[in-house]
Amino acid sequence: MRVRERADDLLRMHRLARTGGTAGLLRWLAGRAEGWAGLVEPDGTVLHAAARTAGAMVPDVAGLVAEGASALTERGVQAYSVDTGAHTALLFPLTVFSPGVGDPAGPVLAVVTPRPVAAGLSMLLADVVLPLSLCLQAETLERKRRRVDLAESRGREAVLHLLMTGQLSIAQQVAGALRPRLPDPVRVCVVECSGDGRDEVARVCVDADGGRSWIVRCPVYARHLILVMPAEDAEEKPPEPGAAPTDETVAARVGDCVVGVSEPVPLADTATGYRQAFHALAVARELPTRHARFGVSPDPALVVGPAGRRWADELLNPLLTHVPRRAQDPGSQELLATAASWLAFSSHATDHLKVHRNTLAARLRLIGDLLGLDLHRLADQAALDLALRVRATPAPACTPEVPSSAPPVPYAPGTSMAAGGLDAILCRPAVRDWADQQLAPVLGAEETLRTWLRCEGRLGPAAAELGISVPGTRKRLTRLETVLQRSLLRPPSARYDLWLALRSRDLAAAA
Helix, strand or coil, X not given: CHHHXXXXXXXXXXXXXXXXXXXXXXXXXXHHHCCEEEEECCCCCEEEEEECCCCCCCCCHHHHHHHHHHHHHCCCCCCEEEEECCEEEEEEECCCCCCCCCCCXXXXXXXXXXXXXXXXXXXXXHHHHHHHHHHHHHHHHHHHHHHHHHHHHHHHHHHHHHHHCCCXXXXXXXXXXXXXXXXXXXXXXXXXXXCCCHHHHHHHHHHHHCCCCEEEECCCCCCEEEEEEXXXXXXXXXXXXXXXXXXXXXXXXXXXXXXXXXXCECHHHHHHHHXXXXXXXXXXXXXXXXXXXXXXXXXXXXXXXXHHHHHHHHHHHHHHCCCCCCCCCCCHHHHHHHHHHHHHHHHHHHHHHCCCHHHHHHHHHHHHHHHCCCCXXXXXXXXXXXXXXXXXXXXXXXXXXXXXXXXXXXXXXXXXXXXXXXXXXXXXXXXXXXXXXXXXXXXXXXXXXXXXXXXXXXXXXXXXXXXXXXXXXXXXXXXXXXXXXXXXXXXXXCHHHHHHHHHHHHHHHHC
C-alpha cells in the first residue's frame, strides 16, 4: 500500500511541476506537512513560501539556515532536521547533480511540520527535491530570458526613436549590436494586431521575410507593430513567381490584423515613412483585404522653396539656439524631439518619450514661450509641424523660388506673430498646386472638415456647430479618412496638412 501511495505522490509532484511550478509544489508540500514550506537562499532570504493555514508557524528562517549550514556542507549530508519545540524543521539542499554531490551555495528547501514528523514525509521531501530544483532552474532561466527580451525590445525601441528624430548615425551604431542590419532604403509598415497578439504576429513577420525586417513593438499604441522593411530594389533579383510582399503575406496569414505600408523612403526619412504607414492603416481598416499602401502625395516641405526654408529657420531659431539655465533642464535637441513627438502623437507622447505628463506639459510651455506660439491653437501647431518638416528636408529637394508680384497677405486669424509669415509661403504657386491635390478628393464636401479644423480638431464643438451628434461627426470623419486616404481621428493625423491646404486655398480665393 505504501509503495502505491509513493507512486501516487510521485505522479502528483511531477504533474504539479509541469502545471503549477515552484509555487504549486510548495503549496502541496505545506498541505502534506500540515505546516510551512519554503525555498531559502543561504543568506536566509526566502525565495518562495507557502503555508497550509494563515496561522501556520513561520520559522526563524535565517537561524535555521545558519544552524544547518555546517551540517549540510561540512558533514556532507543530504538533509538536516532541527527540533524547535512543538515543531520540527527539515532542511534539504536543492541539487540537480549526481546523488551525493550537493550545492552548498544553492537554495535550501525548508519545511516546518508539527511533531512527531508524519511517517513518509522525509522520503517525500527527498523525492520532491529534484522536480523542485528543475522547476526553480526553469523559472530562473525564464526570468532571465524575459529580461533579455525586454532589453532587446527597449534597444530596438531606442533605435526607432533615434531614426524618428533624424539621428541616423547614432541609430546605426546602436543597431550594430542587434540583428538584422538596418536596411536603406526602407518601407515602413504598421501592423495593428488584436488583443495581445503582437508576439505571435511578430513571429509571423519574421517567418514571412526571413528576418530581414527591423521589428519594433510600438511604444505608443499597445496593439501596433512597426516594421522597417527593405524597400524593393529594381537592381536586385526579381522575387520568385507567386511570392507576395511581406506586408501582404502578414495580412493574409493573420486574419484579424490590419496593415498599412509607406512608400519607399531613405532610412533617414523613417519618420515620414511612419506617418505614411499610419495614414495607410486608417484606409486599410475600411478595406476587406485589411491592407493598404500609402497613396502618392508630396510632402508640403518639398514645395515651400527657399523662402519657406528661411521662414522655418527664423521660426525655429530661438529653439535651436536655446541654452538651458541648469544642467538638468532640457536642451534644444531634447525640446525639438519633444515638439516632434507631441505633434505626431499628441498626449501619447508621454509613452513615446517615457516622461511624465507634467514634464511634457512643462516642456511644451517652454517651447511655446521660446517660439512665441500658442500650441493650443491648430494654426500654430500646423506652422510648427511644417517648420520642423522643412528643417528635416534636404535643401536641394525644395522647389526653386519663383518670383511673385502678389502683395503681402495678412496673417491668418488667431495665428501668432511668429507663425504669421507662413501665409506668404502658402501663396506660392507650388504650394497652391499641392493644396489643390490634397483637397481634390473632398471637393464640394468640405463642410465637416472645415468645421472640425475650425474647432481645433475637437469632436464635441464640431458636432455642436454642425448640429449633429458626436458619433455622427466621428462617422463623417471616418468616411473622410477613407476618401482622403489619411488618418484624421488618431495621431499621427493629417489635420496639419489639411489646415495648411485649406488656408492656402482661402488665400488664393481672397487674392
